[in-house]
Amino acid sequence: APPLPAPPFVHVCILLSPLGSSEHDLDWKFCGTWRHGNDSLMLNVNLTTGCSEISVSANKSSLSIDGQITAQCRRSDRIALGKFGLESQEETPFCLYWEPILGQLKLQLNHKKENLILCWPDRMQCSCCTDLSNGAKADEATYGIKDGMANTDFITEKIMTAYRFKGAHIKCKSTITVYLPPALKKAAKLSSKVVCTFFKTTPCSRVLDDVVEITVENEVIVDLSEPIRIGFHHAKMQSRRCVSWDTRRDPSQVNWLEDGCETEQKGAKYTECLCNHLTYFSVLVQMEPRPVRHxxxxxxxxxxxxxxxxxxxxxxxxxxxxxxxxxxxxxxxxxxxxxxxxxxxxxxxxxxxxxxxxxxxxxxxxxxxxxxxxxxxxxxxxxxxxxxxxxxxxxxxxxxxxxxxxxxxxxxxxxxxxxxxxxxxxxxxxxxxxxxxxxxxxxxxxxxxxxxxxxxxxxxxxxxxxxxxxxxxxxxxxxxxxxxxxxxxxxxxxxxxxxxxxxxxxxxxxxxxxxxxxxxxxxxxxxxxxxxxxxxxxxxxxxxxxxxxxxxxxxxxxxxxxxxxxxxxxxx
CATH class of the missing domain: 1.20.1070.10 (Rhodopsin 7-helix transmembrane proteins)
Structure with a gap:
């Protein structure tokens, strides 16, 4: 990387990778209104690993979700929906959310009042099953799903028995920005050259695959009065924290620590790390506790x-x-x-x-x-x-x-x-x-x-x-x-x-x-x-x-x- 200018020692290093929102819409959402009867209602879930398609279908008594879009999740289950009080109404709005970078599939009923986790977050995925596109059309019926909408695209207002979507593998990528504060100029006594190195981690883990190394030549920079700001743009994820790797402790061991860094979660797709030292930085995804059934x-x-x-x-x-x-x-x-x-x-x-x-x-x-x-x-x-x-x-x-x-x-x-x-x-x-x-x-x-x-x-x-x-x-x-x-x-x-x-x-x-x-x-x-x-x-x-x-x-x-x-x- 080229040296940065000496005065005023304020600069922004930017790594531009194809972000999900520019080439691919990583997160996927399907919403509709389930028209059903007043008898006992069931949710049928049949999910296996792979990346081919997902089907959302419905009839008078059941809502079914079948497909192969997950990397780790396998589930075959029948869930009674009686406790949600859906029988008191003829129509139930719902949304199905897919977060491929974590492998999480979530169903929300009744305008987000009820949440059902169908596939729990597992680990960061290198390859995401997304780009879900409309598949084969189904028949119209009295009972089924109406007002179907995939992400922001309205499909049809007719009552359909099923909606099918085909998936494809893509690489999960992100964008990093680095802000260097004026305090770094005062701390760097021997040199004005700052090197920003961006690289990928392999294999995929709980750490984002993008890592940035920030160094000043021949100097150890710690305890800055004003923190370095590192912004990570990534796919949607709920819980994460900023970490750094201190090579002085043991260069042969990669131990990601929170020492010296603060985490600011600015939305589900952007994380800013405020760190008072120079080394390697990344974002560690915190897996939420696996929900307990029954x-x-x-x-x-x-x-x-x-x-x-x-x-x-x-x-x-x-x-x-x-x-x-x-x-x-x-x-x-x-x-x-x-x-x-x-x-x-x-x-x-x-x-x-x-x-x-x-x-x-x-x-x-x-x-x-x-x-x-x-x-x-x-x-x-x-x-x-x-x-x-x-x-x-x-x-x-x-x-x-x-x-x-x-x-x-x-x-x-x-x-x-x-x-x-x-x-x-x-x-x-x-x-x-x-x-x-x-x-x-x-x-x-x-x-x-x-x-x-x-x-x-x-x-x-x-x-x-x-x-x-x-x-x-x-x-x-x-x-x-x-x-x-x-x-x-x-x-x-x-x-x-x-x-x-x-x-x-x-x-x-x-x-x-x-x-x-x-x-x-x-x-x-x-x-x-x-x-x-x-x-x-x-x-x-x-x-x-x-x-x-x-x-x-x-x-x-x-x-x-x-x-x-x-x-x-x-x-x-």
Whole structure:
């Protein structure tokens, strides 16, 4: 790049690439009015990857969106529209929005009152499926879509059964402008030459493919009194932030940081970065949290389960304390008590987290989030002790640790000292992205994500794997005993052991694929009602033992001696 003139050291460097709005209209919008009946209405979604065409069709009872225009999104679903109150009207205006650079497809009903995310933002796309043009015409009908309009082009006022649009691959490009302030002249002591270098990043990532390097020859420029302004024109995107790459820290590692830069989002297609130093600059796209389907139903199940589990854990604690006062010789009672107390506080905090997040916000949530994390790790720890207690019963008498309650506190104290880990967390429902559910938990930043994986997920993985192995070993030992062949005893025992060993939490790792909704509901039910299931098992086995005339059968959940675990026949 040529040197800039010395006085007054104010200049604008411009990189002109073919912008979406000049050659290609990247973002696409189709609007119309759906004429339908007054019966139950459905939305049919059938999307696969590729770039061929998209079809929007409608009849008396359903609105359908089919096609191949996405890079990552696959979805086949039927969504009931009853809660939107569309049956009370004969016509419903709607708009379908396609943002190809992020792969997001969104449907808005009733003049933007209701939002449905059909394909969630994934990552920056190098190649965009856009340039959607009118395809084959469909038939006219009594029920269908009228007043069809693609972007600003009106198509027809007739009621059509379907509209089809063909897509094409293009390269996603942008434009960059750089403003150099007079303060840079004062900071540059040895030279008046500024070099602006523009280049593309490969492969595509969350960073815009356009990057600009701004340098003064043989000088390091930092802490400018007036910031450099770098403007990025890009395709439409909702959330982004300015970042820079400091090569002095480690030239071999590309670490994009926000240090020294402020972000001004001036519209959905323009971002201005205000930075007080010279280096490499770009814009990092912030992916919004993936919306949760059926959030209302999952929240209701969880709230009910947590309330029932708190009451059940309190009852179980009373039961175990009374049993301990009778000087029972069962060594597993302290472990069961520790788990019951941890689960009680875990369910109580989770039940109240939504209320506390809405009332207290950031002033309360760091404490509540840390407490929730502690009780979760504490519950996992006691479940792990249940596993190892059962294992050691095979070889030796095991004395439960008395100070295990302090073990989960160590990582919580460290994370709290690091800061910016716990706070308000937004859970976005897929059927109403403008009304997120607030809870107190870990924040949505890089540090919190690492903390989540290195503490919660790591401990959970160890717990679930060891629990499944121990559950199999226990079942292999007890399945030949005569009294264990009774179906209700076997069910309650194995079910209770699975809860004690934490194996139900293993469903967390199966939340993907076509069965993700089923797994999510099953995991929600099993884990939120875990305290109730444990209480039920203890009481039922105690009742069965009394019915059997005081037999040792079922007197303990994991056994109190090696004989309880290994002997094929027990004597009263």
């Amino acid at each position: 959030l209302l139903a999952l929240t209701a199940i969880t709230s009910l389960g947590c309330a029932v589990s708190v009451i059940s854990c309190v009852a179980l604690i009373i039961y175990l304390c009374r049993k301990r006062l009778r000087r029972s010789k069962e060594q597993s009672i302290p472990i069961h008590l520790g788990l019951a107390v941890s689960l009680a506080f875990l369910n109580l905090l989770f039940f109240l987290t939504g209320v506390l997040a809405n009332v207290g916000g950031e002033s309360v949530c760091p404490w509540v989030g840390a407490g929730l994390h502690y009780t979760l790790l504490s519950s996992f720890t006691w479940m792990g002790i249940e596993v190892f207690h059962t294992f050691w019963l095979v070889y030796m008498v095991f004395t439960p640790p008395s100070k295990v309650i302090f073990l989960p506190a160590l990582p919580i104290i460290i994370l709290a000292a690091v800061g910016d880990i716990y706070g308000v967390r937004k859970v976005v429902p897929s059927d109403d992205v403008s009304n997120p559910y607030l809870m107190c938990w870990m924040k949505e930043n890089h540090e919190a994500l690492l903390a989540h994986y290195f503490t919660t997920m790591t401990i959970l993985a160890v717990l679930v794997s060891s629990g499944i192995v121990m559950l199999f070993l226990v079942y292999r030992e007890i399945r030949t005993r005569e009294e264990w062949r009774q179906s209700r005893v076997a069910f309650l025992s194995i079910w209770g052991l699975s809860c004690l060993f934490g194996t139900t939490w293993g469903l967390t790792f199966l939340d993907f694929g076509p069965l993700s909704d089923f797994v999510l509901f099953l995991s929600c039910i099993l884990n939120s009602f875990q305290g109730f299931f444990l209480m039920l098992r203890f009481y039922m086995l105690d009742w069965i033992r009394k019915q059997a005339g005081g037999s040792a059968l079922g007197s303990t959940s994991t056994g109190s001696t090696r004989q309880h675990m290994l002997q094929s026949q027990e004597k009263s």
